[in-house]
Amino acid sequence: MPRPRSDVQAFEARATDADLDDLRARLAAARLPEAETVRGAPPGPRRWAQGVPLADLVEVVEYWRTGYDWRAFEARLDRIGQFRTTVDGLGIHFLHRRSARADAVPLLLTHGWPGSVAEFTDVVDELADPRDAGAPAFHVVVPSLPGFGHSDKPATPGWGTEKIAAAWVELMGRLGYDRFAAHGGDWGGVITTVLGGRFPDHVLGIHTLTPQAPPGLTTDGLTAAERAWAEETRGFWDGPRAAYAKQQAARPQTIGYALVDSPVGLLAWILDKFAEWSDTEDSPFERISRDRILDDVTLYWLTRTGASAARIYHESHDSLDPALRVDVPAALSVYPHDIEKCPRPWAQERFRNIVRWNTPGTGGHFPSLEVPEYFVKDLQQGLAAVLAARG
Template sequence: MPRPSDDVRVCDARATDADLDDLRARLAAARLPEAETVRGAPPGRRRWEQGVPLADLTELVEYWRTGYDWRAFEARLDRIGRFRTTVDGLGIHFLHRRSARADAVPLLMTHGWPGSIAEFVDVVDELADPRDPDAPAFHVVVPSLPGFGYSDKPATTGWGIERIAAAWVELMGRLGYDRFVAHGGDWGGVITTVLGGRFPAHVLGIHTLTPQAPPGLTTDGLTAAERAWTEETRAFWSGPRAAYAKQQAARPQTIGYALVDSPVGLLAWIVDKFAEWSDTEDSPFETMSRDRVLDNVTLYWLTRAGASAARIYHESHDSLDPGLRVDVPSALTVYPRDIEKCPRPWARERFRNIVRWHTPGAGGHFPSLEVPGDFVADLRAGLAAVLAAHR
């Protein structure tokens, strides 16, 4: 294996005590609105139909101010290994956990919005050094998207999904990984699709939670369940639930002022999606760790990424090339409570070599946080099928 480039350096970024004191002071001084007018609704989805309920947010803000420990998350990142390098003129931050196994395969994992590298910190170790010696092992690389976390914020337009995918190939080569497998969900899934379609010489195969079909396909021949998937997805993107994406695509700078200036505003904007897009009935914390969600939000806050992260929508919303086809082996997983579900017959129109198709019984848009054990098992099975296709 080629030696990694010397251009890669350890990232030792730390929040200052002043930064953390300022966050707590802002939380203590927060001005909150009155309660939602569906207040008193019984536990369930209806409680959230106007957004994050006041009682839930008040409790979460208090815990963020008095109980949450950012330093523990920094230490967790240090144990995994965090680094920076410059690719295509932009500083890119990434986690890199090398496996001790001689047969390990390089694995690139890409997050989306409103996620971050925090989505994967609880699964990296098990993927790199599995407890089961018969399970596949991976050298895991988790980059922060441009404008997210400790990656640089682009100062000009042009950092869309195609450019990011090309940058990821350069990043992996710089680490000595000329051939690798790739995983992603949300924007990470779209970027992973681009990787598989544009860079088959480098990408052994992909695992995505966000298979997207080419436009214009008919529902003729779909089963009733598959037709329901298409109707649910169409209703999501054409209705008010997609307002966040339209806002961030059209006016990321405008919403960015609120997200960078108000920690409570940022918290509500992100937690609203963790609640709505997860496989839960009343609260995202039925399945997800409160601390891990706050790790994610605090990373956005400390790096002032509210506007710069939102700009990925301005750069890339509806930008996946309709003619892109993916011929590398592809493992596709569609979780039952995800916001976008593509029927297999439609997926086959873009992904020409589907080696595994899986529809788990539980999980939503954030499976690595909601059902981490099942997520790891599915990812391993999918990538095992990808690698078997090369034998």
């Protein structure tokens, strides 16, 4: 097994008791608005028509203040293994879990926004040492995007998806992984696409939840279901539901003040997306526990990364190269309640070696949290097809 270079250092993060006390004090002193004026009896999405309902937020805030255990999440990160290294002058934090299997393949998992490494903590062990001996095993690497979590915050512009992808190749090389598979969704899906297209000598193949087609394709020849996907995705990006992305792309600093100063504001901003983008009837907690969502939100809060994480939109929104093509084997999964659903004929215009196409029956934008057991199987099967295509 290759040994990591000396510029990769073990890492531990411990929030101070003072920081946790300050968080609880801010939660106790929060000033909340009046209830929304559009209401409905649960279950039903109408309750969320103006954003996070007051009653739901009050309940989560109270649990965050009195019941949530941040130390348990810190311990879970430590059990997986945390490290840092510096790439192009920026400190990068990552989780690294080696498999015990001799045939394990290096696998890079990249999160998006409003996610973090917290998206993958419950699936890393099964990916590294699967209970099914016939499933592929992986040496799993989960970096925190620049400006997210315990990675450094860029102080100058330029850290967009192209630069991040190049940094990931450097990171994997430092761990002794000159060739690796890659997975991602949301921004992680865009970065994974860039990895497959720009670095075919290093990337064995990819699995992505966010296949994006080149612009300008018509709906001619699409089935009715594929046309509905295309229209739904276009409607999302052209309508008010995409206001968060436009705000973070245009004025990340402005929204950043609220996200770094107010834990309730940060919670509402992120919880709104977990609610809207998860495959549920009413509340994200139908699928995802409060603890898992608070792991993610608290990581943003304690690292003060609300503004720096938002800047990935300023750097990279709508920036995927229209001419980029991916020729390495690709496994693509489009979950039914995701916000972007690319028809296969469109996806084939960019991903020219699709070895597995999957449309699960359930799940949304956060499948590793919503349907973790299915997500692991889907990822294993997709990457098994990728590796088989590589021979």
